[in-house]
Amino acid sequence: MTIHSLEQTRQRLARLAMGVVLVASMTWPVVAREPGPPGKPGTTWNAPHHGTRQTTPPRAAQPKRAEPIRRGMQARPDPRYRPAANFAELQAIAGEVARASGRKINWKLRHGENPGPLVRIRGTLADCTITIHPLAAQKLPANTWAFLFGHEFAHLTEQLGVHSETNPEVELKADIAGARYAMAAGFRLDAFLGWVLTEPNKETSSHGSLHRRVDSIAKRFGIRQEAIRAQAQLYSRYRARH
Incomplete structure (x- = not known):
């Protein structure tokens, strides 16, 4: 095989590899994570499938503490x-x-x-x-x-x-x-x-x-x-x- 033929083959392989990467990137959404504050959940979004930003569901709200009993009297007998x-x-x-x-x-x-x-x-x-x-x-x-x-x-x-x-x-x-x-x-x-x-x-x-x-x-x-x-x-x- 001539050098010219080898160069043509290498170019075809490169184009083929690029096509595989492109197809893969269009088929499988990539999940990325944006760093959040320490101890708190970050924010996630899908890319590049549809580029829609999605926020992780917030933690369930904690029930409010009962209001302090009037002047603490009932805390005693x-x-x-x-x-x-x-x-x-x-x-x-x-x-x-x-x-x-x-x-x-x-x-x-x-x-x-x-x-x-x-x-x-x-x-x-x-x-x-x-x-x-x-x-x-x-x-x-x-x-x-x-x-x-x-x-x-x-x-x-x-x-x-x-x-x-x-x-x-x-x-x-x-x-x-x-x-x-x-x-x-x-x-x-x-x-x-x-x-x-x-x-x-x-x-x-x-x-x-x-x-x-x-x-x-x-x-x-x-x-x-x-x-x-x-x-x-x-x-x-x-x-x-x-």
Whole structure:
């Protein structure tokens, strides 16, 4: 074979090889990967078959964590029965009830004297002080304090006067308004009324009968007496164990 013939053969082989590569490139899509950030999937696309960019499916969305339970109270034993953990929790409860009233109240909380009243408020919406009995602060259920604070705030927000100028009708109005505030803040009225039933049924000319007030409040909010008695029994059992 001549040199000329060898050169022609080499050219034909080269053209044949080029055709094979071209056919292969048109038949099989090449998958390439674009580098992504460390630890994250990259982006893939097909080439050169149709040149369409495709993004890898995103990771499944992780479920959102549940919203923190209000002020972490329920992380401890049931606040319907247990005492407030400390003075800071009492302040937090008062703050929540004050906000739930929908009024701007500038308030302070402090311990009172022993002996002395269970709870009392003095001042105006612009500057008031709530005084609580130091021993009661350690013993009364956290839930109960919400309604006591609500009652005291209602004396100011509803312009119901101070305790020395009040009567049973006015006190009931403060009970009802204050209960609305505490309930709006997420506290349990049935548990509060149950707690009241476990206390001695005191009666005074200014506040009337404690247990009759429970009946009136329950009727106003449509709470059945059986539910209140059930809460009273639960609290009595809790107190007996502690």
